[in-house]
Amino acid sequence: MSAAPVILTITRSFDAAPERVFDAWIDPDKAGRFLFATPDGEMRKVAIDARVGGEFVVVERRNGVDAHHYGRYEVIERPETLVFLFRADPSDEGQWTRVSIAIAPSGNGGCTLTLTHEMDPQWAAYEEQTRKGWTMILGSLAAVMEDDHG
């Protein structure tokens, strides 16, 4: 039985070289300042083992509660591709999702980052047609939000 993925895609342009954008995701000092950071949160822990199979933990305290974010790197190809399995409170122990980050140079020294978040990594292998259909139906919301952002 085949199943369709739930996929969320967000694209963002940066006025920075691909290497700088890529490094920010795996440098604990920089990651702690943006990744999973919320305006009123207090970053408690950033541990990153940036190797394929390595793991990361980012803990931010929000309203007195620690929000944990766990990841395991699957692909690290500087500066184009970063793929990690991802889990965040309050999801269950076994409930992993997959996040893929693709960074492409965009001319005049900048780059474009495309973040894809798949709800169930098992679904990643399913055929392109199904994927397209779902990205179209469900990803539209993210596209709308991105348009709002400008």
Added chain:
Amino acid sequence: MVERLDATFQALADPTRRGMLAALALGERSVGELAQPYAMSFAGASKHVQMLERAGLVSRRKVGRTQMCRLQPEPLAEAEQWIAQWAKFWTVSLDRLEALLAEEQEKAR
């Protein structure tokens, strides 16, 4: 919520079932009417309807000897909620990354 979404997306993985949902979006249909565009037997169509029913996407009622199907869109709203929640989450991180990189650039000058 995720378990229910599993059933939802399994039901939606099939183009025939997506077509049936599209037809149901226009109003109540009998199983026979749903089967018609696909050149399939009543039993075949009924199986598809059962999957949609299990996912909570379709409800059935009997009118005489006919089974009428109706769209139940709520499970789709759950999926949309998942997308919206994470879209917001990532947007916050990306906004901050943008600010961080701009700040660095500024310092380097």
